Amino acid sequence: MKKYIQEAEEALLHTYNRYQIVLDRGDGVYLYDLDGKKYLDFVSGIAVFALGYNNKEYNDALKAQIDKLLHTSNYYYNVPAIEAARKIKEVSGMDRVFFTNSGAEAVEGALKAARKYHYLKTGKADGEIIAMNHSFHGRTFGALSVTGNPHYREAFEPMIGNVKFADINDFDSVKAQVTEKTCAIILETVQGEGGIFPATEDFLSDIRKLCDEKDILMILDEIQCGMGRTGYMYAWQKYGIKPDIMTTAKALGCGVPVGAFLMTEKVGANSLVAGDHGTTYGGNPFACAAVGKVLDLFKQDNIIENVKEVAPYLEKRLDELKDEYDFIIDRRGAGLMQGLVFDRPVSEIINKALDKGLILINAGAQIIRFVPPLIITKENVDDMIEILRSCLESV
Numbered sequence: 001m002k003k004y005i006q007e008a009e010e011a012l013l014h015t016y017n018r019y020q021i022v023l024d025r026g027d028g029v030y031l032y033d034l035d036g037k038k039y040l041d042f043v044s045g046i047a048v049f050a051l052g053y054n055n056k057e058y059n060d061a062l063k064a065q066i067d068k069l070l071h072t073s074n075y076y077y078n079v080p081a082i083e084a085a086r087k088i089k090e091v092s093g094m095d096r097v098f099f100t101n102s103g104a105e106a107v108e109g110a111l112k113a114a115r116k117y118h119y120l121k122t123g124k125a126d127g128e129i130i131a132m133n134h135s136f137h138g139r140t141f142g143a144l145s146v147t148g149n150p151h152y153r154e155a156f157e158p159m160i161g162n163v164k165f166a167d168i169n170d171f172d173s174v175k176a177q178v179t180e181k182t183c184a185i186i187l188e189t190v191q192g193e194g195g196i197f198p199a200t201e202d203f204l205s206d207i208r209k210l211c212d213e214k215d216i217l218m219i220l221d222e223i224q225c226g227m228g229r230t231g232y233m234y235a236w237q238k239y240g241i242k243p244d245i246m247t248t249a250k251a252l253g254c255g256v257p258v259g260a261f262l263m264t265e266k267v268g269a270n271s272l273v274a275g276d277h278g279t280t281y282g283g284n285p286f287a288c289a290a291v292g293k294v295l296d297l298f299k300q301d302n303i304i305e306n307v308k309e310v311a312p313y314l315e316k317r318l319d320e321l322k323d324e325y326d327f328i329i330d331r332r333g334a335g336l337m338q339g340l341v342f343d344r345p346v347s348e349i350i351n352k353a354l355d356k357g358l359i360l361i362n363a364g365a366q367i368i369r370f371v372p373p374l375i376i377t378k379e380n381v382d383d384m385i386e387i388l389r390s391c392l393e394s395v
Contacts, residue, residue: 001020001021001022001033001034001035004022004034005018005020005022019351019354021033021037021354022034023039025053025054026041026049026052026053026054027052027053027054028052028053028054028373028375029041029052029053029372029373029375029376029380030053031053031359037357038357039354039357039358039359040357040358040359040380040383040384040387041053041359041372041373042358042359042360042370042371042372042376042384043359043360043361043369043371043372044371044372044373045250045255046224046250046361046371047192047224047225047229047250047251047337047371048250048251048253048254048255049251049254049255049373050227050228050229050251050254050294050298050303050373050374050375051254051294051297051301051303051373051374051375052373052375053373055254055297057293057297058254058290058293058294058297061289061290061292061293062256062286062289062290062293064289065080065285065286065289066286068285069285069286070284070285070286071281071284071285071286072284072285073280073284074278074279074280074282074283078283078284078285078288079285080285080286080288080289080291080292081099081283081284081285081288083288083292084099084288084289084291084292084295085097085099085288087291087292087295087296088248088252088260088262088291088295089262091233091234091295091298092233092234092246092248092262093237093242094246094262094263094264095262095263095264095265095268096262096263096264096265096267096268097260097261097262098260098261098262098272098277098282098283099258099259099260099279099282099283099287099288099291100249100258100259100260100261100279100282101257101258101259101279101281101282101287102138102249102257102258102259103138103223103224103247103248103249103250103259104137104138104139104140104143104259105140105259105279105282106223106247106248106249106259106260106261107137107138107140107142107143107146107186107221107223107247107261108138108140108142108143109247109261109272109277110186110219110245110246110247110261110263111129111142111143111146111160111184111186111219112142112272112276112277113217113245113261113263113267113271113272113277114127114129114183114184114217114219114245114271115127115129115183115184116271116272116276117183117217117267117270117271118181118183118184120270120271121215121270124181126162126181127162127181127182127183127184128162128163128164128179128181128182128183129146129162129163129164129182129183129184129185129186130163130164130165130166130174130177130178130182130184130185130186131146131147131148131163131164131165131166131185131186131187132148132165132166132167132168132186132187132188132191132194133148133149133165133166133167133168133194134148134149134168134191134194134195134197135147135148135149135168135186135187135188135191135194135221136148136149136152136188136191136192136193136194137186137188137221137223139152141156141159141160142160144156144159145159145160145163146163146186148165148194149193149194162181164177165177168187168191168194168197168199168203169197169199169200169203170203171202171203171206171207174206174207174210175210178210178214178216182214182216183216183217184216184217184218184219184245185207185210185211185216185217185218185219186219186220186221187199187207187219187220187221188220188221188222188223188224188225189204189220189221189222189225189226189230189234189235189236190224190225190230190235190333190334190337192224192225192337192363192369193363193364194363194364195339195341195363195364195367196332196333196337196338196339196363196367196369197332198230198235198332198333198334201238201239201241204236204239204241205239205241208241208242211244217244217245217267218243218244218245219243219244219245219246219247220234220235220236220243220245220246220247221246221247222234222235222236222246222247222248223247223248223249223250223259224250224337224371225334225337226246226248226250226251226252227248227250227251227252227294227298228251228298228303228304228307228335228374229251229307229334229335229336229337229371229374230307230334230335230336230337231304231307231308231311231334231335231336232304232335233298233304234246234248235334242264244263244264244266244267245261245262245263245264245267246261246262246263247259247260247261247262248260248261248262251294251374252291252294253287253290253291253294254290254294255290256286256287256290256291257287258282258287258288258290258291260291301375303374303375304374306374306375306376307335307336307374308335310336310376310377310378310381311335311336313378313381314336314338314370314381315331315333315338317381317382317385318331318338318340318370318385319331320385321340321385321388321389321392322340324389325392325395327342327343327344327395328340328341328342328343328392329341329342329343333370336370336371336372336374336376337369337370337371338369338370338371339363339367339368339369339370340367340368340370341366341367342366342367342368343366344366344395345365345366346362346365346366346367346368347362347365348395349368349388349391349392349395350362350368352391352394353387353388353391356387356390356391357387358384358387358388358391360388370384372384
């Protein structure tokens with residue numbers, strides 16, 4: 001492993017502070033490094049591997065598509081894209097789909113659709129977007145422009161213009177930013193990188209009413225919190241507060257790079273048209289074969305039902321840790337997207353856990369984030385808690 005790590009440090013751009021292991025293979029909820037060491041994975045590729053590793057039916061579907069057709073371009077139709085679009089419309093309740101290569105690209109498309117909607121409505125290219133402080137939407141310029149953390153943006157200014165920020169779950173702060181130029185309000189239904197903050201039902205409802213009243217588009221970023229992670233296919237479905245535009249990615253492909261932005265028919269008929277938006281690889285047969293199979297397996301294997309069964313148990317065990325150690329000050333989240341908030345940086349704890357065969361990740365300097373594969377069991381939770389407790393004992 002040391003040889004590969006040294007080679008990587010000499011060849012790859014240093015944009016990540018990587019943990020000093022080389023992962024080689026996975027099976028179920030476990031990963032293995034090149035030396036054969038086994039790790040219980042409570043990160044799942046940052047909320048990507050919902051189905052766990054080495055799912056045979058998923059693997060076989062991708063192998064079959066490789067033997068048929070990988071890519072054609074969007075000048076032609078392909079069956080996997082059509083079937084994937086039908087299936088994601090069924091589970092999301094949205095009307096129009098555009099497949100991308102990533103979550104950040106999905107956000108870019110959503111922002112463009114909102115700006116085009118405003119342009120067609122007013123004849124002016126001056127649409128303003130309201131985003132949330134502490135949000136994270138990606139690292140491309142548009143997505144970064146609506147990411148509510150100045151630290152991510154400051155070195156790359158100027159961002160795209162006409163973006164304002166408000167506070168999640170503070171409706172008055174949103175209203176204070178609204179003008180006649182406001183074309184969209186974008187937020188994560190559950191903030192991820194910003195510290196595992198779920199939006200409240202009242203907040204979402206108030207934004208929905210405001211958007212309806214003023215013909216503003218409500219954009220919900222479900223890239224991390226979607227695809228069953230909160231116990232609903234998409235987190236907004238718990239409250240039935242439907243967005244005008246929605247972004248999804250991560251577990252949508254369960255490892256294959258794919259994302260999508262979806263919209264209502266109203267937005268689809270009054271925004272992007274031929275020539276406005278495109279992507280070479282987005283929606284290709286291979287990626288969409290992954291999407292279609294993932295959605296099939298979610299239904300076949302009762303993935304969401306498992307989340308609803310295991311998530312309360314995870315919350316209970318994390319709450320026990322919070323009550324046991326006074327340096328843990330909060331537990332928050334939704335479903336299998338949870339965070340423990342500490343009164344100090346958590347990097348030491350995460351490193352100790354890795355040494356003991358448990359993969360964890362942070363969400364900010366003082367929060368440990370838990371986003372395991374959606375197939376985990378209560379026994380897996382117990383194993384995680386046992387290892388984590390042994391690490392906390394040394395803090």
